[in-house]
Amino acid sequence: MGPLKGIRVVEIAGIGPGPFCGMMLSDMGAEVLRVDRAGSVKGPGITGDLLARGRKSIGVDLKSPKGVEVVLKLVEKADVIFEGFRPGVMERLGLGPDACLARNPGLVYGRMTGWGQDGPMAKAAGHDINYISLAGALDPMGRKGEKPYAPLNLVGDFGGGGLLLAYGIACAIIEKQRSGKGQVVDAAMVDGAATLMAMFYGMRAMGFWLDERGTNMLDGGAHFYDVYECKDGKHISIGSIEPQFYALLLEKSGLDGDALGPQMDRSRWLENKPAVEAVFKTKTRDEWCAIMEGTDVCFAPVLSMKEAPDHPHNKARGTFVEIEGVVQPAPSPRFSRTQAEISGPPPAAGSHTNEALAAWGFDADEIAALRAEDAIA
Numbered sequence: 001m002g003p004l005k006g007i008r009v010v011e012i013a014g015i016g017p018g019p020f021c022g023m024m025l026s027d028m029g030a031e032v033l034r035v036d037r038a039g040s041v042k043g044p045g046i047t048g049d050l051l052a053r054g055r056k057s058i059g060v061d062l063k064s065p066k067g068v069e070v071v072l073k074l075v076e077k078a079d080v081i082f083e084g085f086r087p088g089v090m091e092r093l094g095l096g097p098d099a100c101l102a103r104n105p106g107l108v109y110g111r112m113t114g115w116g117q118d119g120p121m122a123k124a125a126g127h128d129i130n131y132i133s134l135a136g137a138l139d140p141m142g143r144k145g146e147k148p149y150a151p152l153n154l155v156g157d158f159g160g161g162g163l164l165l166a167y168g169i170a171c172a173i174i175e176k177q178r179s180g181k182g183q184v185v186d187a188a189m190v191d192g193a194a195t196l197m198a199m200f201y202g203m204r205a206m207g208f209w210l211d212e213r214g215t216n217m218l219d220g221g222a223h224f225y226d227v228y229e230c231k232d233g234k235h236i237s238i239g240s241i242e243p244q245f246y247a248l249l250l251e252k253s254g255l256d257g258d259a260l261g262p263q264m265d266r267s268r269w270l271e272n273k274p275a276v277e278a279v280f281k282t283k284t285r286d287e288w289c290a291i292m293e294g295t296d297v298c299f300a301p302v303l304s305m306k307e308a309p310d311h312p313h314n315k316a317r318g319t320f321v322e323i324e325g326v327v328q329p330a331p332s333p334r335f336s337r338t339q340a341e342i343s344g345p346p347p348a349a350g351s352h353t354n355e356a357l358a359a360w361g362f363d364a365d366e367i368a369a370l371r372a373e374d375a376i377a
Contacts, residue, residue: 002029014084019051020162026054027331038377041350052346059350059377066375082110116188128156135193144214160192234285
């Protein structure tokens with residue numbers, strides 16, 4: 001029922017941002033067939049590997065000419081193929097863009113890398129923390145006088161990586177409807193992380209963002225935009241930026257606005273922190289929720305991953321679902337007609353080889369011959 005229903009996608013199995021892209025496409029209704037390495041076909045899948053949810057898996061020996069031919073035949077019937085290897089790897093396998101587009105000129109070929117397909121660092125190893133460092137996204141994250149902190153791998157791998165690739169693929173699918181032609185999507189995590197920083201580069205150009213971390217409005221420098229500890233050791237988040245929301249914060253918390261001074265006098269932000277910290281430590285998190293939750297203070301409790309699925313708001317919206325005993329985020333965004341859904345749990349590598357190949361046009365004798373030659377597992 002999802003908006004991508006009818007779109008066929010071949011995913012060359014990888015890690016991190018690639019599987020996240022596959023999850024997003026599958027959640028939106030695309031038929032995603034994951035090509036796992038033949039050597040990884042060893043047993044049951046991992047139920048907690050949520051990035052692999054919603055697709056079927058085949059095991060293929062990509063170092064075998066027959067195995068490469070299997071993928072090329074899949075490409076002939078696919079709308080999309082995507083991969084997450086370093087530049088040049090797919091070409092050496094015989095599965096680069098030229099080979100695939102020769103089989104299917106309307107193919108969208110997605111490429112997910114850290115540094116991009118070109119540039120002096122293109123072939124170097126790296127991880128999320130490195131890509132966001134080069135993009136200028138890591139340096140601003142942290143407290144005044146402290147080193148930057150790694151924001152999980154949300155900014156590079158997922159926001160600036162897998163989501164960027166899924167967006168690029170969707171854009172190329174739309175363009176293909178006009179031109180009838182496929183193309184290559186070069187999604188790089190360093191580029192995506194830089195894109196996510198657009199507003200902050202703009203603020204810096206206007207002189208509103210200082211290079212010293214922990215001194216700005218959105219990096220914990222402001223007393224009205226931060227996380228605070230409560231009496232019970234739990235935490236709450238405050239984001240009272242607009243003056244009317246700040247006035248409500250003062251009212252609900254009992255803070256003395258005159259003592260704190262003008263809200264936007266950034267010279268006083270850090271010196272105001274102790275007073276705000278002291279106020280929030282006078283009550284438990286639940287007590288502050290009873291006072292502020294649902295108001296225009298711009299308030300929320302800081303919930304753990306265990307707590308978040310049980311919050312009344314998340315339960316009412318169905319933000320989380322449970323599949324085969326695993327609590328996980330539901331597909332997003334929401335659609336009024338073509339509602340997205342999770343089409344199945346994470347597969348074991350190669351667990352659908354016969355079934356999937358048959359559905360993509362391989363006959364029984366062909367599948368048996370490929371298995372006899374160890375081209376598929």
